Amino acid sequence: MTINKGPRIKTPEQNADARRHNFDEVNKGYTAQMAMEEAARCLHCKDAKCVKGCPVNVNIPDFIAEVAKGNFAEGAKIIKSTNNLPAICGRVCPQEEQCEKYCIRAKSGGPVAIGALERFCADYALQNGETQEAPKRSNGMRVAVVGSGPAGLTCAADCAKEGFEVTVFEAFHKAGGVLVYGIPEFRLPKSLVQAEIDKLKELGVKIIFDTVIGKTYSLEELCSEYNAVFLGTGAGLPMFLKMKGENLPGVYSANEYLTRINLMKAYQKDSDTPVITGERVVVIGGGNVAMDAARTALRMGAKEVTIVYRRSMNELPARKEEVQNAIEEGIQFLLLNNPIEILGEKKVEGIKLQKMVLGEPDERGRAIPMCVEGSEYEVKCDMVIVAIGTSPNPLLPKSTKNLKTTPKGTIVINEDGETSIEYVYAGGDAVMGAATVILAMGAGKKAAESICKKLLR
Amino acid sequence: MFKIITKRSLAANVNEYVIEAAAVAHNARPGQFIILRVDEDGERVPFTICDTNKIIGTVTILVQTLGATTEKLARLQAGDSIANFVGPLGNATDLEGYSNVLLIAGGIGSAVIFPQAKNLFGIGKPVDVILGARNKELVMYKREFMSYAKNLYVMTDDGSDGEKGFVTQKLKSLLEEGNKYDMVMAVGPLVMMRAVCAVTKEFGIPTTVSMNSIMVDGTGMCGGCRLTVGGETKYACVDGPEFDGHLVDFDEAISRSSFYKEKEQAHLCRLRGLEANK
Numbered sequence A: 001m002t003i004n005k006g007p008r009i010k011t012p013e014q015n016a017d018a019r020r021h022n023f024d025e026v027n028k029g030y031t032a033q034m035a036m037e038e039a040a041r042c043l044h045c046k047d048a049k050c051v052k053g054c055p056v057n058v059n060i061p062d063f064i065a066e067v068a069k070g071n072f073a074e075g076a077k078i079i080k081s082t083n084n085l086p087a088i089c090g091r092v093c094p095q096e097e098q099c100e101k102y103c104i105r106a107k108s109g110g111p112v113a114i115g116a117l118e119r120f121c122a123d124y125a126l127q128n129g130e131t132q133e134a135p136k137r138s139n140g141m142r143v144a145v146v147g148s149g150p151a152g153l154t155c156a157a158d159c160a161k162e163g164f165e166v167t168v169f170e171a172f173h174k175a176g177g178v179l180v181y182g183i184p185e186f187r188l189p190k191s192l193v194q195a196e197i198d199k200l201k202e203l204g205v206k207i208i209f210d211t212v213i214g215k216t217y218s219l220e221e222l223c224s225e226y227n228a229v230f231l232g233t234g235a236g237l238p239m240f241l242k243m244k245g246e247n248l249p250g251v252y253s254a255n256e257y258l259t260r261i262n263l264m265k266a267y268q269k270d271s272d273t274p275v276i277t278g279e280r281v282v283v284i285g286g287g288n289v290a291m292d293a294a295r296t297a298l299r300m301g302a303k304e305v306t307i308v309y310r311r312s313m314n315e316l317p318a319r320k321e322e323v324q325n326a327i328e329e330g331i332q333f334l335l336l337n338n339p340i341e342i343l344g345e346k347k348v349e350g351i352k353l354q355k356m357v358l359g360e361p362d363e364r365g366r367a368i369p370m371c372v373e374g375s376e377y378e379v380k381c382d383m384v385i386v387a388i389g390t391s392p393n394p395l396l397p398k399s400t401k402n403l404k405t406t407p408k409g410t411i412v413i414n415e416d417g418e419t420s421i422e423y424v425y426a427g428g429d430a431v432m433g434a435a436t437v438i439l440a441m442g443a444g445k446k447a448a449e450s451i452c453k454k455l456l457r
Numbered sequence B: 001m002f003k004i005i006t007k008r009s010l011a012a013n014v015n016e017y018v019i020e021a022a023a024v025a026h027n028a029r030p031g032q033f034i035i036l037r038v039d040e041d042g043e044r045v046p047f048t049i050c051d052t053n054k055i056i057g058t059v060t061i062l063v064q065t066l067g068a069t070t071e072k073l074a075r076l077q078a079g080d081s082i083a084n085f086v087g088p089l090g091n092a093t094d095l096e097g098y099s100n101v102l103l104i105a106g107g108i109g110s111a112v113i114f115p116q117a118k119n120l121f122g123i124g125k126p127v128d129v130i131l132g133a134r135n136k137e138l139v140m141y142k143r144e145f146m147s148y149a150k151n152l153y154v155m156t157d158d159g160s161d162g163e164k165g166f167v168t169q170k171l172k173s174l175l176e177e178g179n180k181y182d183m184v185m186a187v188g189p190l191v192m193m194r195a196v197c198a199v200t201k202e203f204g205i206p207t208t209v210s211m212n213s214i215m216v217d218g219t220g221m222c223g224g225c226r227l228t229v230g231g232e233t234k235y236a237c238v239d240g241p242e243f244d245g246h247l248v249d250f251d252e253a254i255s256r257s258s259f260y261k262e263k264e265q266a267h268l269c270r271l272r273g274l275e276a277n278k
């Protein structure tokens, strides 16, 4: 096979002027032709460094080799053997920090577009009706999974394949966790998440909605009915800055704003769920969540959306692609600025900011921002979205005796993923704090393995 | 789906629904609430658990028809089902340690104090109750309260039932007559709770209020229900819904609760308009 020596092929995108007014997917993905050409850039390295960058060790050189030959279904199968949700990971993995970061072609035309190729294979398989392996014969044992985010879904699928009878309990009326209530439609179409959930149902997994473990049933009750329990409850508790004016009407947590719009469909004109449309919106924070909130506000009709972040462009924790997209869509960035007060009488009327400079690096190597005395100034706005992070929800640990957590509220587990309560496992954001989809999946997989090892010995 | 077993009209625009929801009934305690969605496109809205039957697995709620969601609900009948019903959420209220409790309800607040009255009666500590409403038609659960309360006082704005006047007038006169209470629990419109708290503060009586903040998830995930209590931000859904009334920032709560008024009104008009055009 001849190697394509050319530069990385860009994925087609919806034009920035059009997309800032709609919720359709921004990235349109490769055509078959493009996928094959991009796949031909891979050198099929023997000791492939890219694989080490992937938290679930997708066999990257092998799947790409199949794509190069046009065997897309085969490519999808190879990915699927280690990654249950490739259509999702191909879209939302921070590839530039993971697989693609280590690609040998980084210096010659850019790293191979592993994520885009993964997405292409997964979409191809979805559209062309793939068959999934039938689960093993029932082993007569039952597993309960709490939470239907990527961690819970992965653990449920892997346990079901091994012959466990699996029941997922979800607090919301819909499955998917952050994939449905947080990440917006224009980045991750909800139909894809639903397709994955339908496949889970084919495996015989039961999903029970409207059930809050710790309230509707206690963890103790689950333990008495199931042989093992997996906690994939995520890190859904929004953090606020504890500054003056933060409880004014017009200040949203990113969670509330995105949930109202994504899960509760407030983006549809006649939705029952209200959300206000700001004219001048300020988003506080610099991660993926801040980008999603800002780009969503724009699509909801805001005239001006500004991201306020206390460090500089280099330190922005959001994915490069998201930042680039946000800039193209016309989002403003006020970098090296820190909010100190939200202004207004009965509702938000403005925000008081302070200028920052970067000082010495902290223990993680990130420069510590320091405020410039006397640099306060005010900016007018009518809506503020706080997107400075989330921490694990204390609801379940608080209502459960003996479930050990760290001072930060994350659930403590051992190397098998087991918590301080025997037969109770945990993983994903509930354990790591806000992390990534692929890490949550990896944790779900790990716990499923441990459950099998312990119960099927 | 959750089936409506019975529906009964209690007052103008107020219905009682008994809903089949065994999982919710199973661990529910007085003071907790549920969140429901009427249909697949519905908004999530909270209601207090008014009563439960753990044996047959039902939950009773009292709902005042206010806007789009409650209007949709009011159009359903016994035998129909609603899409979602999650709970029990929030913390249970424990008034069992007090020996002489006064419960005050304004309007739909009866839904919240009724399970308390019933519970305290059950442990041999019957309570005094003040029910307030605009007029006779809006006084709810009067008969039920009569069988559980030590004394029941009804106050209406127009004097069509009980005495004419506000609940705070009755509260004040009870206290001035020398009645001793070691706890007052007041539930109703924010302005009413604020007024009650002003009186009880003067008399130095601890007062619990139930905050009906705007909610989405009810599990601490959105922060939409936040309010200031004693200078600290609290979430009504997981830290409440009941709080020390003398510490609640009612002015802030009032401005937060009226935030969506215009949008909600427009939506309701569309809903009604759509029906009218059919």
Ligand SMILES: Cc1cc2nc3c(=O)[nH]c(=O)nc-3n(C[C@H](O)[C@H](O)[C@H](O)COP(=O)(O)OP(=O)(O)OC[C@H]3O[C@@H](n4cnc5c(N)ncnc54)[C@H](O)[C@@H]3O)c2cc1C
Pocket (backbone or CB within 6 Å): A092, A093, A094, A146, A147, A148, A149, A150, A151, A152, A169, A170, A171, A172, A176, A177, A178, A179, A182, A183, A184, A211, A212, A213, A214, A232, A233, A234, A235, A236, A258, A288, A289, A292, A393, A395, A396, A427, A428, A429, A430, A434, A435, A436, A437, A438, A440
């Ligand atoms: C706006 C936004 C954008 C993001 N963008 C990216 C991205 O581009 N790339 C990336 O890799 N990551 C991204 N992330 C992070 C990623 O989504 C999370 O790391 C991942 O979803 C964590 O998965 P999880 O399964 O641990 O938890 P979650 O997805 O949070 O799911 C937890 C589920 O558990 C349910 N639950 C919680 N408590 C209970 C209970 N007591 N009983 C029953 N159910 C319960 C919740 O309702 C929820 O459905 C983003 C996050 C957000 C918020």
Ligand SMILES: Cc1cc2nc3c(=O)[nH]c(=O)nc-3n(C[C@H](O)[C@H](O)[C@H](O)COP(=O)(O)OP(=O)(O)OC[C@H]3O[C@@H](n4cnc5c(N)ncnc54)[C@H](O)[C@@H]3O)c2cc1C
Pocket (backbone or CB within 6 Å): B033, B043, B044, B045, B046, B047, B048, B049, B061, B062, B063, B064, B065, B066, B067, B068, B069, B070, B071, B108, B111, B112, B211, B212, B213, B214, B215, B216, B241, B257, B258, B259, B260, B261, B264, B265, B268
């Ligand atoms: C813990 C709690 C317990 C409650 N218990 C009862 C009860 O037992 N009986 C009862 O009739 N009502 C109760 N409420 C109030 C009830 O939730 C609202 O009346 C209902 O949401 C109105 O919805 P709507 O769409 O019909 O009206 P809308 O037109 O949407 O709103 C009318 C008013 O209701 C309030 N409201 C709107 N949406 C919400 C929401 N999502 N969450 C909370 N409040 C909202 C707002 O103040 C609004 O101005 C309770 C509220 C809370 C928070």
Ligand code: SF4
Pocket (backbone or CB within 6 Å): A053, A054, A055, A056, A057, A058, A060, A083, A089, A090, A093, A095, A098, A099, A100, A114, A115, A118, A438
């Ligand atoms: S799962 Fe994510 S990190 Fe792994 S290969 Fe796919 S895109 Fe890269």
Ligand code: SF4
Pocket (backbone or CB within 6 Å): A041, A042, A043, A044, A045, A048, A049, A050, A051, A060, A061, A064, A102, A103, A104, A105, A112, A114
């Ligand atoms: S490192 Fe790059 S070139 Fe080498 S196998 Fe991985 S994707 Fe292909």
Ligand code: FES
Pocket (backbone or CB within 6 Å): B214, B215, B216, B217, B218, B219, B220, B221, B222, B223, B224, B225, B226, B235, B236, B237, B238
């Ligand atoms: S309702 Fe969302 S945090 Fe209370």
